[in-house]
Amino acid sequence: MRRGSRVVVALAALAGVQLALWLAYRAVERRRAGEPGPASFSYQALSGRAPAGEAPLERPDGSSTRLQDHEGDSVIVHFWATWCAPCRTELPTLLELAREPPGRRRVVVVLVSVDESWATVRHYFGDSVPVEVVRDATGALQSAYGVTTLPDTYVLERGSFVARMQGPRDWRSAAARSGVEKLGATP
Numbered sequence: 510m511r512r513g514s515r516v517v518v519a520l521a522a523l524a525g526v527q528l529a530l531w532l533a534y535r536a537v538e539r540r541r542a543g544e545p546g547p548a549s550f551s552y553q554a555l556s557g558r559a560p561a562g563e564a565p566l567e568r569p570d571g572s573s574t575r576l577q578d579h580e581g582d583s584v585i586v587h588f589w590a591t592w593c594a595p596c597r598t599e600l601p602t603l604l605e606l607a608r609e610p611p612g613r614r615r616v617v618v619v620l621v622s623v624d625e626s627w628a629t630v631r632h633y634f635g636d637s638v639p640v641e642v643v644r645d646a647t648g649a650l651q652s653a654y655g656v657t658t659l660p661d662t663y664v665l666e667r668g669s670f671v672a673r674m675q676g677p678r679d680w681r682s683a684a685a686r687s688g689v690e691k692l693g694a695t696p
Contacts (some may be wrong), residue, residue: 513550520564533681542644550674550678550682550684550685550687550689551674552641552664552672552673552674553672553673553674553675554671554672555663555670555671555672555673556669556670556671557669557670558665558667558668558669559576559586559654559663559665559668560654560668562651563575563577564576564645564647564649564650564653565646565647566619566621566643566644566645566646566650567627567643567644567645567646568640568643569627569631569638569640569642574643576619576650576665576668577593577668578601579617579619580667581667582616583616583617583618583631583664583665583666583667583668584616584618584619584622584664584665584666585603585606585616585617585618585619585662585663585664585665585689586619586654586658586662586663586664586665587603587618587619587620587621587625587660587661587662587663588621588645588654588656588659588661589620589621589622589623589660590622590623590624590657590659590664591622591629591630591632591633592624593659593660594658594675595660595677596659596677598662598677599622599660599677599678599679599680599682600677601685602656602678602680602681603618603620604618604620604641605680605681606618606680606681607620607639608643611690616689618641619641619643620639620641620643620645621643621645621647621650622642622643622644622645623644623648623651623656623659627644630642630644631676645654654661654675658659658675658676660675660676661673661674661675662675662678665688
């Protein structure tokens with residue numbers, strides 16, 4: 510084989526490898542940013558008292574709240590960020606759950622933004638931040654819960670851990686509703 514032919518073959522092989530790597534990367538990114546949650550409702554069962562119920566969480570209006578304020582309730586505590594693609598996909602389904610009429614829902618939804626500022630969160634929502642959104646300004650709650658990846662969701666029952674769900678879910682799905690009911694937080 511002539512030298513020029515070998516160069517062409519080597520370049521074609523290199524281009525093929527690059528194309529394969531690019532396609533694999535795109536597949537991973539599509540999966541990561543795609544539809545939230547698996548069809549099944551998988552979770553990690555937890556037990557014990559939930560920490561940092563006293564940690565202050567900022568509301569958009571500057572006031573504060575605490576998870577401890579909901580101690581007698583079933584609570585879904587969801588950690589998310591505006592820069593997290595799976596979080597952005599999942600968030601509308603959690604907001605739908607939070608806004609269901611009280612007769613159909615017996616669960617409090619607390620959406621804890623880990624963004625650095627309210628300006629970022631306000632920009633994301635177009636200055637109309639839902640009341641369910643709070644910010645963990647100090648990072649105390651995120652640290653106490655051991656949040657390392659987003660989205661990360663916890664179900665609490667009367668101030669105690671029940672379950673943890675890492676990764677996005679479609680909270681409108683029958684599997685999610687059934688799973689949350691089984692955990693004690695009846696939507």
